[in-house]
Amino acid sequence: MKKITRFFWFCSGAHIDTLKKYPIEHNKYVGIGATIFFTALFAALSGGYAMYFVFSGSAFAVGFAILFGLLWGTAIFNMDRYIVSSINKEGTTNQQILQASPRILLAIMIGIVISRPLELKIFDKEIRGKLKTSYLKGQQRKIDTLQKTYQGKYAMELAKNSELKKEKDSLEKDINRSRFQLNQEVFGDKTNQTSGITGYGTYAKQKEAVLKEKQDRLKTVTGDMANMELYLSARKNYEGLNSTKLFSDKQLDSLANVAGFSDRNWALGQLSYNDKGERDLDTYLAISFIGYLFILFECLPVFVKLMSPKGPYDVAVSKLAEANIHLAERDKERDMAVTDNVYDHHLEADIDKRKRIITGQSEYDLSRHSYD
Template sequence: MTKPHILAWLGGGQRHILREAPGDATKLASMGAVLVGTAAVASASAAFALTTAVGLTTPAAVVVGILWGLLILALDRMLVISMSRRTGFWPNVAAAAPRLVLALLIGAVISVPLVLRIFQPEINSELQVMRSESLIANQKKLDEQFADLPTLQARVDELQAVADGREQPNVSSDPDVRTARDAVTTAQKSYDDAAAKAQCELDGRCGTGRAGQGDAWRSAQTTADRALATLNAAKAELAAVETAVRDRISGGAAAAASSARAELTTLRPTLDERVAARAQVLRDMEKGEKENTGLLSRLEALDRLSDGRPMMFLAHWALILLFACIELLPVIAKLFSSSGPPTLYEQLVQVQENGALAASQVRSDRERELAELEIDVRTEIERHRAAIQVEAGKHANARLLSKQQELADRAIDVWAEVAKQRTDEELARWYAWHARNDQSPVASTNGSQLPASPPTAGS
C-alpha cells in the first residue's frame, strides 16, 4: 500500500474501491493528512502540558503525547467515517451537529496547553506576581493568627531582665495591675455611656425627646450613678493592687528575680511553641506557593494577563480558535462533501453496499429454503422410521402369537401323551388285579375269605 493510499485509508477510504476511483483517492488522502496533522498537534499539546504542568520527564511526556495523538486520530477518523450522506444540506447539518460539538470540545482541549506554552514567559512572570500577592495576604493572616507573639516576647524580655538583675520590675507590667486597669477602663466606658445617655435624655435630644428631669431621665441617671459606683470601686481596687505590687517590688530585688524566673519557666516554653508553630505554618505556606504552578494556576495567570489587555485577549482567543478550527476542519470538509453530488467513490461504495445487501438477502433466502428443506427431509425420515417401527411391531407381535400357539400345542400334546401313558398303566394294573382275583378263593357268608378291592391309581 503506497503512502497516498495509507492517507486515503486514514481519511475513510477503502483500498479495493479506490483502485476503481483513483480521482477520489487524492481527496481522501488530503482528509487523512489533515487528521494526521491534527493528531500531531494533539501529541505536541499533551507533551507540553505534561512537562509544564505535571512535571513529567521529556521521554515520558513524549510517549504519553504519542498515545494521546493516536487516540485523537482514532476519534477524528471515527467522526469522519460515521458521517453518512443524506438528501439535502440541512439534514446533513443536523446529522453532523453532534460530531461538530464533539470536535469543538476536542479542539478546545488540544488548544489550551499549546496556548499556555506559547505564552509561557508572560505566564511565568504573572505567576511570580500572583505568588507574591498570595504570600503578602498569607502573611497578614499569619500575623493575625499569632498576634500575641510581640506581647509574649516583650514580657519574656522584661522578666529576663529582672531575673538577671538588669532592671527592677515595673508596676505597670504586673499582670494583676493590668487586669485591674482593664477593669477600670471597662467601668469608665460604661459610666461615660450611661452619663451621656442621661444628659441626652435631659436635653431632649434622644429617648423620649422631651427635655427636663422626667422619669426617663431619672432612670438613665440611676444607671449612670450605678456605673459611677462601679467605676469608683474599680479605681479603688486598682489603687489597692498597685500598692500591693509596689510593696512586693520594694521587698527586694532577690524576691523579684525569683518571681521573674518562676514566671519564665511557664512563659518561655509557651513563647517557643508559638514561635515554632508560626515558623512551621510559614514554611508550609511558602512550599505550597512554590508548588502552585499547575494547569489551573497557569490558566488563572493567563486570564489575568488577558483582563484589561485587548491585544493579549485577542491573541489568546485567536490561538484557541485556530486550533479548534484545525480540529473542526475534517468534519466540516466531510459535511460539505456530503452536501454535493455523490462522487464516483461514493457511488461505488453505494453499489458495493447494495450488492452486499442483495447478496446477503439471497444468502438469507437460500439459507431459509435449505432450512425448510432440511425440516421436510427430517420430517419424512421420522415418518418412515415410524412406519418401519410399526411394521416391525406387527411382525414381532405375529411371531409372538405364533410361538405362543406352538408352545400351547406342544404343552397339550405332552399332557395328552402323559395322560394316555398313565391311563394304559392303570388299565394294565386293573387287568392284572382281576386276573389274580379270578384264581383266589372267595369268602362265604359264613366267614369265608372275600377278594380285596381293585388297585387304585398310585397304589
C-alpha cells in the same frame, strides 16, 4: 508524490480502489486526509508535552512523553478518520448535518483537549509571572492569618506588654526631667520647681530620692518587659510566625517550575483578567482564538466533507455498499435455506423411524393374538 497521495487517501478513510477510478475526486480526499493527519500530529505534540510536563524532572519524562504522544495522536487519528469516513452523502443537507452533529460535538471536545496543553506552552512566561504573584499573595495572606490568630490568642499578654512599653517611655521622660531639675537645684537655678539655693541641700536630696525611685521602677518595668517579650517571642516561634516569611525571587522561581497542571491551568484562565479583576480583552481574545483555531482545525475535515457536493466517488461507494448488503442478505437467505433443508431431512428421517417402530409394534401384537 504517489506514495504521499496514497497515504493521505488512507488518512481520509476512502476506499482507495474505488477512488482511483475517479481522478476528479483525488485532490479533495488528499486535502481531507492531510487535514486529519496534521490534526493527529498536533494532538501527538500536545499529548506529549502534557505528559512531559506531568513527569517533569523524572529521568523517564522524555520516554513517557514520546510514548503517550504517539498513543494519543494515533487515537485522535483513528477517531477523526472514522468520523469523516462514516458521513453518508446520500441523504439531504439537513439529514447530513443531523448525522454529523454528534461528530462535530466530539470534534469540538477533541479540539479543546488538544489545544489546552499547547496554550499552556505558548503562554508559559505569562503563566509563570501570574503564578509568582499568586504564590506571593498567598504567602502574605498566610502570614496575615497567623498574625491575626496570634494577636487574638495572646491579646492579654500583648496588652500587658504595650502598657509596660508606655510606662517605660513615660518613666524615661520623667527621669530625664527629674535629672535636669536636680542639676538646677544643685547649681541654684531659680524656677518654680527649684529653691534657687546653690548646693546639695534638702531640696536636692528630695529630688535625688524621687529620681532614684523612678530609676528603680524603670529597672523593674524594663525587666518585666524583657521577660514578656521573651515569652511572646517563644509564642511566635510556636505559632510559626517567625519561621513564615515572604518568598524570595529564587523561591518563587522554584515554585513556578514545579507548579502542577491545575495551577498552571488556573493561571492561564487568570491571564484574561487584570489586577482590578476586570477582563483584559486583548489577552482574552489571544487565548480564545488559539483554542478556536484548534477547534476549527479539528472540525475542518467534517466541514469539508459536508460542504463538498456529492461526487462520483460517493455514488460508487453507495452502490458498492448496497451491493455488499444485497450479497450479505442473499448469503443469509441461502444459509437459512440450507438449514431448513437439513432440518426437513432430519424431520423426515425421524418420522420414518417412528413409523417403523409403530409398524413393528403392531405386527408383534397381531402375532401374539394369533398364538393366544
